[in-house]
Amino acid sequence: MEAPRPDILPWLAEALAKQRAGNLGGALLAYRRVLSRDPAIPDAWSNLASVLHTLGRHEEAHEAVQEALRLAPANPAALVTLGGVLAALGRPGAALEAYREALTQDPGNLAATANLAGVLARLGRLDEALEADRAALALAPANPEVRLNLGYTLMRMGRLDEAEAAFLAALAADPGLAKARWNLAYLRLLQGRYREAWPDFRARLDVPQGLDNLRSFQEPAWDGAPFPGRTLLVWAEQGLGDTLQFARYLPLARARGGTVLFQTYACLRGVLGDLPGADRIVTEAEDLPPFDLQAPLLDLPALFGSTPADLPPPAPLGPPPGHPATPELQAFREGPGRRAGLVWAGSAQHLDDARRSLDPALLAPLGAAPGVRWASLQVGGPPPPPLPGLVDLGRTFRDFSDTAAALATLDLLVTVDTSVAHLAGSMGVPTRLLLPFFPDWRWGMTGEACPWYPSVRLLRQPEPGAWAPAIARILEDLR
Incomplete structure (x- = not known):
């Protein structure tokens, strides 16, 4: 690989300085200017990909990092960027390959080791993720981000005391690390320690990943005062x-x-x-x-200082008055027997969708429930389960008013952790909520009773990936 031309070096230095300073727009223009003069600089392509990835322009980042690797296949930094881009594009398996290739080329690469652990955790391969986290910790024992990642894996394994110690160690090394404060709050909420969690809960606003509608206002933040x-x-x-x-x-x-x-x-x-x-x-x-x-x-x-013991009641939600029923819903409503609805997948864009959604084929045993007619309230996602006589109402939904109208006809909803569960709970619909082993904080780690919604019963995986016992419980209840 040839070194960049001497006349290009100042431009490259300017681009890198802007990137390190967080001026991503300026860095983007600067790298494009460098590459317009000399398109054969792999580091410029790799850094451009990193900037695009940070800006959320993952498809463009993928093209740029592929060009970097075409020019210089032995490039661990570019492979780390490729791994991050692939993970963001929903291709965690390919991301693993990129990180492992980076480690083959550079066994002591901290970024590749830490990111490998993150993808393994996302895939539910927690024992492997913990091994990679500990390898990263051996490479950088004082690095707060490494401590944070270790804590996150331990939390997903249900080892909450160890996870809390890791988050506190990360904050001791870097008190301003917003991700550590947010994860510490998350863990304490998961344990029902709401009052301890609230002081750090606002750190979520400094961790924008997963926030759908993050806004910025000049008006002052309300402090709860009259x-x-x-x-x-x-x-x-x-x-x-x-x-x-x-x-x-x-x-x-x-x-x-x-x-x-x-x-x-x-x-x-x-x-x-x-x-x-x-x-x-x-x-x-x-x-x-x-x-x-x-x-x-x-x-x-x-x-308002809420705790699980003093939560306000759900908002009274439902379909608008006089909302018309579709012919499909009307026919389902008028049929004999108990009416039950199914939702098996949330949004594919959710960072943890693979953990909370399930293969609809796993719901097939519910077809043995006597006197129950099933309807799908699923919008998008994988094809429906093989249940006899299943009515697909979800395909007729235009917005949540249609979903609410369907929920209002049900004797029971069976759902994974998605927005329909909250709508059903607010409407008082009897609901069986299928939860992964490591659930969202609001459901806690143990118990079937739901403090947020009295009509919702929580059915949990006994171990990661084990949906069958929870589905068997539903069938038992329906017999």
């Missing part, structure tokens, strides 16, 4: 299920002040109806009217 005569904007910063779940806090906010403006997603507008505590609802596509204070929705439980 605000008579003023307007508070409460905005939905996360996903659809989070929005449905935490809308219950709006009446508490309204009781402390003047006007509450709630910004949410257009597809939820119908089921929110005349939401208690919201003087006005606007969608993310609408212009906001003037307001004086603002708070992301998930700040509210911390501001």
Whole structure:
């Protein structure tokens, strides 16, 4: 591999300086300028790919890093970037290959070792992930990010005390490490230690991955104090299920002040109806009217000091009055026997979708339940399970109003952890919620009772990947 021409070196140095300073837009332009003058510089292609990856432009990043590796196949740094890009594109198996090739070329590469552990954890191969985390720790025992990653793997294994110690060690090395604060809060929430968790919970806003609607406002953040005569904007910063779940806090906010403006997603507008505590609802596509204070929705439980013992009741959600039933729903509603619905997959864009969603074929034993007619409320995802007479209602859904209308006809919903579970729980629909071994924090690590929704029963994997025992419990209940 030839060194860059001398006249190119200042341009390359400028691009690298901008990248290290976090000026990603400037770095992007600078690397493109370098490559327009000399397109045969593999490091420029690799660094360009890294910038594009950080900006979320993963397809472009993939093309750039492939060009870097075409020019210089022996390039561990480019292989690490390739691994990150492939993971972001939903190809974790290919990402593993890239990281392992990087380690073949450079066995002591810290980034490849740490990222290998992360992908293994995402795939549920936790014993291998822990081994890789410990290898990374041996390479960099003082690195807070390595401690953080170790804690994350231990947390997913259910080894919560060890995970907490790792997060605290990461914060001792770097008190400003937002990911460590967020994971520490997550772990404590998972254990039901809500009051201990809330001080660190806001760190989630400094870890933007997975936040669907992160906003920035000049207006001051609300601190929970009374605000008579003023307007508070409460905005939905996360996903659809989070929005449905935490809308219950709006009446508490309204009781402390003047006007509450709630910004949410257009597809939820119908089921929110005349939401208690919201003087006005606007969608993310609408212009906001003037307001004086603002708070992301998930700040509210911390501001009110919630614990599992004193959660406010769910928001009263449902289909809009007079919402028309489709012919398919009408026919399902009028048939004989018990009516049960199924949802087996969440959004494929969710970072942990592989863990929370299941192969619909695993639901086939439910077909043996006597006197039960099954309907799919699934929108998208893999094909339905082989249940006799299964009615596909999900294909007729246009928004959550249609989903709510279908839920209102059910005697039981069986679902994985997705937004439909929150809508059903808010509507009081009897629900069996299938949870992975390591669940989302709001469900806790143990128990069947759900403090957020009295009508929901939590059915858990006894070990990672083991859905059959939970499905067998449902069949037992239905017999």
